[in-house]
Amino acid sequence: MNTLFEMMSYPFLVRAFIVGILVSLCASLLGSSLVLKRYSMIGDGLSHVGFAALAIAYPLGISPLWLSIPVCVIAAFLLLQIRESSRIRGDAATALLLSGALAIGVMTISLTTGMNTDVCNYMFGSILAMSKSDLTISVILSLVVLIMYILFYNRIFAVTFDETFAAATGTRAQTYNMIIAVLTAITIVLGMRMMGTLLISSLIVFPSLTAMRVCRRFLSTVIMSAVLAVVCFSIGLILSYLYSIPTGASIVVTDIVVFFLFLTIEKIRER
Numbered sequence: 001m002n003t004l005f006e007m008m009s010y011p012f013l014v015r016a017f018i019v020g021i022l023v024s025l026c027a028s029l030l031g032s033s034l035v036l037k038r039y040s041m042i043g044d045g046l047s048h049v050g051f052a053a054l055a056i057a058y059p060l061g062i063s064p065l066w067l068s069i070p071v072c073v074i075a076a077f078l079l080l081q082i083r084e085s086s087r088i089r090g091d092a093a094t095a096l097l098l099s100g101a102l103a104i105g106v107m108t109i110s111l112t113t114g115m116n117t118d119v120c121n122y123m124f125g126s127i128l129a130m131s132k133s134d135l136t137i138s139v140i141l142s143l144v145v146l147i148m149y150i151l152f153y154n155r156i157f158a159v160t161f162d163e164t165f166a167a168a169t170g171t172r173a174q175t176y177n178m179i180i181a182v183l184t185a186i187t188i189v190l191g192m193r194m195m196g197t198l199l200i201s202s203l204i205v206f207p208s209l210t211a212m213r214v215c216r217r218f219l220s221t222v223i224m225s226a227v228l229a230v231v232c233f234s235i236g237l238i239l240s241y242l243y244s245i246p247t248g249a250s251i252v253v254t255d256i257v258v259f260f261l262f263l264t265i266e267k268i269r270e271r
Contacts, residue, residue: 007241015135016247020194020233022142024203026187028229029149031208032222033160033180042079042181043201045097046188049075051123051197052105059112065137068189075101076181080174124196124246138190145183152179157218199248203229206255213262214269232258 007013034040053071054064075097082093130138149156158166159176167173184204191200211224236251243250 003238003242007238012130013237013241015130015132016194016237017234019130019135019138019142019190020237021230022139022146023187023191023194024207024229024233025226026142026145026149026183027191027203028207028225029146029222030180030184030187031204032211032218032225033156034184034204035208035212036160037163039180040201040205041094041098042076042184043188043204045079045094045101046072046075046185047192047197047200048098048101048105050189050192052101052108054192055105055108055112059108063133065134065189068192069141069186072185072189073182076185077178080177080181123198124248126193126196126247130193134193138193141186141190145186148179148183152176156180160218195248195251196246199252202252202255203233206252206259207232210255210259210262213259213266228258 008017031040034042050068050072053068057064057067060067079093079097082096155166155171155176156179158169158171159173159180163173163177166176187204188200191203195203207225207229208221210228211221215221215224232254233251236254237247239245239254240247240250
């Protein structure tokens, strides 16, 4: 508790806790649907698009968040359109987006600003890079994501488990797939500051996969995933502060340890 109180005396750590908890909640809720629909890699693809957008934003003097969010939303729409095409498989579409966006980002950086500190912060994450304006934008958009997820929960549940049946009952499956993709795009961009482009997708995948080791119902999986995401984020941030290690890596390692702990529990229960 003393360590926690000490951390709260630093404004940048308070901002990191607020944004991190909100983004972790958004990522874990969306992650349950994305993992079950086998869209897990969409996080990687969109994070690399976000990296390309911020690489273009810096030399133009535009706020990275304001450019990255619409670009990632457009990319999510295009990715869904490509995935629905019979000519290109879903994993190939994600690979195209991932490698293409990363190449554009690296080329832009090499021709303009070079590998400066701000770019490295977005690639590997840094809680020190979070400003007050980032906090305001992140809180507002995270609350929008959470509210929309709650409002459309029943429809998201339907298209997650049986998209064909949902469409047959009158649910516009493509529309709700688009909503999931847009909410994911916003969450990815918000988390890039803290986790970095290379690690942000772990916030989507790990809590959901871990919760599925012990939960068998969708609602319980979503709730457990949200709890695990917040707990792992908090532990990871505290370890990062205590041992001066990168925040994103600390959170992911915590997620890995908890995943194997729950995997062990699952094995014990099966026996």
